[in-house]
Amino acid sequence: ALQHRLWPDIDRLVKQQVAMSRMGIGDCGTGWQLFAEDGEMKMYRREEEIDGMVVDPLKAVHIVKGITGHEVCHYFFNPKYRYDWETTLEHMTVLENISDDTLVFLQTHKRIWPASQRDVVFWSHIRKLPNDQDRDGPDIWTVVNNSTESPEHPANVGKCVRIYLTVCLLCQTRVHPPKDGAPITRDDVSCKITYCSVVNPGGWAPASVLRAVYKREYPKFLKRFTAYVINQTKNKPLMF
Numbered sequence: 596a597l598q599h600r601l602w603p604d605i606d607r608l609v610k611q612q613v614a615m616s617r618m619g620i621g622d623c624g625t626g627w628q629l630f631a632e633d634g635e636m637k638m639y640r641r642e643e644e645i646d647g648m649v650v651d652p653l654k655a656v657h658i659v660k661g662i663t664g665h666e667v668c669h670y671f672f673n674p675k676y677r678y679d680w681e682t683t684l685e686h687m688t689v690l691e692n693i694s695d696d697t698l699v700f701l702q703t704h705k706r707i708w709p710a711s712q713r714d715v716v717f718w719s720h721i722r723k724l725p726n727d728q729d730r731d732g733p734d735i736w737t738v739v740n741n742s743t744e745s746p747e748h749p750a751n752v753g754k755c756v757r758i759y760l761t762v763c764l765l766c767q768t769r770v771h772p773p774k775d776g777a778p779i780t781r782d783d784v785s786c787k788i789t790y791c792s793v794v795n796p797g798g799w800a801p802a803s804v805l806r807a808v809y810k811r812e813y814p815k816f817l818k819r820f821t822a823y824v825i826n827q828t829k830n831k832p833l834m835f
C-alpha cells in the first residue's frame with residue numbers, strides 16, 4: 596500500500612513501544628515504584644524530571660475478565676467513544692483521517708488548577724501483532740499515541756500549553772477453553788492490558804500538583820475505561 600508521510604515514524608515507534616511494553620516491570624530494572632493497586636490493576640511510575648518539569652514515565656498492568664484485546668483497543672482508538680470514558684477531555688477534534696488504522700487528534704484537557712490548561716496533537720495508530728510467544732494463541736492488539744506537529748495548530752499560540760506524550764496500550768487476550776468443547780463465551784476470555792505513558796507537561800507546573808493529578812487521574816482513567824469496555828461489549832459477540 597502507498598505509505599503516508601507518518602508511516603516511517605509510526606512503524607519505528609510502534610515496534611519500539613511494543614518491545615518495551617512486553618518487558619515486565621522487573622526487566623526494566625529498579626526505579627519502578629508501585630503507586631496504586633486495585634485488585635488486578637497495578638500502576639508503577641518512575642520519578643523523572645526534564646528541565647525541572649515532571650515527566651514521570653507510567654506503566655500500568657491490568658487483567659480484565661470478559662473482554663478481548665481487540666475490543667479494548669477498538670474502544671480506545673475510535674474517536675466516537677472517547678467522550679464516554681476520557682474524563683479529563685474538554686474537546687477533541689480529528690485533524691486527519693490518514694487511514695483506517697491511523698488518525699491525527701487535537702485534544703484540549705480540562706484545566707488543572709493552578710496549572711494553565713493543556714492541549715495535545717498526536718497521531719494514533721491501531722495494529723494487530725502476531726502472538727510470537729504462543730503461535731496458535733490469539734493475536735496481540737496495540738494502540739500507540741504519539742505527539743506530532745500540526746501546521747494548522749501551532750503550539751502555545753492560544754490559551755493552552757502544548758503537552759507532548761507517547762502512550763502505548765498493549766493487549767494480550769487469554770482464552771481458557773471450556774472443558775466440554777463448548778463454544779467460547781465471555782466467561783472463557785480475559786485480557787492482560789499494559790498501558791505505558793510519558794507525558795511532558797510542556798510548560799512549568801508545580802511538581803507536587805502534577806504528581807497529585809497523575810496519582811489521582813491515572814487509576815481513575817484505567818478503571819473507568821475498562822469498566823466502559825465491559826459494559827459496551829457484554830451483550831455483543833466476542834471480537835478477537
Ligand SMILES: CCCc1ccc(-c2ccc(S(=O)(=O)CCO)cc2)cc1[C@H]1C[C@H]1c1ccccn1
Binds near residue numbers: 681707796800
Ligand atoms: C498537565 C497534563 C494534563 C494532561 C494532559 C493530557 C493527558 C492525557 C492525554 C492523552 C491520553 S491517551 O492515553 O492518549 C487517551 C486519549 O485521550 C492520556 C492522558 C493527561 C493529563 C493529565 C490530566 C491528567 C490525566 C492523567 C491520566 C489520565 C487522564 N488525565
